[in-house]
Amino acid sequence: MIPTLRVLMHMGSLQRLFPFWLVAMALFVSFYSGWLLLALLYGFVLQFFVEYAMHRFLLHREPPTDQGIFNQLYRSHIGHHEFPSDAEFFTGDDHWYPVRFGLISLALHTAVLTLFVGLVPAAIWSFVALFAGSVSAFAFYEYCHTLAHLNIRKGWFGQRITRSHLAHHFQDHHATFHVSFGMGWIDRLFGTAHDLETARARYDRETILSMGMDPEDLRLVTARKAYGVTKMPRGAKRAAS
Template sequence: MMQRLRILTSHAAVNLMAAACFSALAALAVWGPGWVWAFVPLGVGAQMLNEYNLHRFVFHLLPPRAQWAFDLLYRAHYGHHDFPTNEKLFFVPVWVAVPMLLFNFGALWAILAALGVADAVWIAVAIVPVGGVLAFLGYEWFHMTSHLPVRKTRVERYVTTLHNQHHFRDFTKWFHVSPGGAVIDRAMGTAIDRETLKTRQRSEFIRTLGLRPDDPRLVSARRRFATRYGLTEGEIARAAAH
């Protein structure tokens, strides 16, 4: 537990999002109307959909030809598939998490206010920085845990099994990580059944999102971010030869 807390709290985005969530919880408890707490579960569900859509449609965009665009996605997610046990690549970057929080909150507040909904700001607080961020923090915990060789609860083992299939069997399937998110994958046709799983062990489904491990864009990104992510020469060489 302490190891996981140390890793979790070492990441800036997690700390910033947690601070936003606890501040929103305190504000809601002190100044918000009591009935608005009923909207918190809606925020949890909305964030689980956001988790799926961001992972599938943004983080898994087809690799750009331009190196600068490829590097952005490498920092956001490609790097995690390249080095799935690197702790510094477990988490959503600050420059993705914080703008997402601000945009979702601002957009929801503006829409509710434009519709003349009473207490629009408190509803937006309950849905986004409370319910949504609580779900986001849960996602980060389960995602981190799925990549660590630690003792796990039954739920954590289940999440780990499905997430490993995303990494090492078919990266075009199982985009959820949070418990319960498998419902979304099944509804969207991105689940893997047992029979299909037996055929998804080819090398192109491992680590590099379908790219050759020595693809020049990957090689360049590994070199560029080696210091940031603590990549050794040996790790870079093994990744290129995988």
């Protein structure tokens, strides 16, 4: 647990979200009500759907043809698949993105709720939902994700997370998009749960670490150079030998 928390403490996105989380928790305590508790729970659960949707539809989208956009996708996710044990690729390099995403969500939620409860309650409920509930769920996701990839001694909890998530990396990158513990029902709900037979049919030893792309695709080679990566993915080395 300690090594995992040590990595989390140095994550730029969590560092930037922490002040917002503190303010949200202060609002939750100061204006506590049943509705505010419901808002916090709503934000917590909502984040798990956001986690799934972003992982499946944004990070695993069709690789862009524009090299600049491809480089961003490489840094945010493809590089993590190629080098899953490298902590440098555990997260993207835009550490303000979660803050911007949260503020946009805050504005949208507040605008809708204002129609029903007025501006001030709408703003407070939305802030607590997104920056207390959702940020707590996001921190839990980062904990689970980091724990899955660290080569440390793990108990039952860590082993369950690791088996589930590494199946996405090393068996079938088209399935198991949830990462947080206990959220496998979301994959089952949307038809992307891990299936052993399907995984075997899809599996390609040469491309599994590059999310289905040829490891020597010029876009990948260019992106690696752009971020100073001088090694090849482990599977690509075996395939080339």
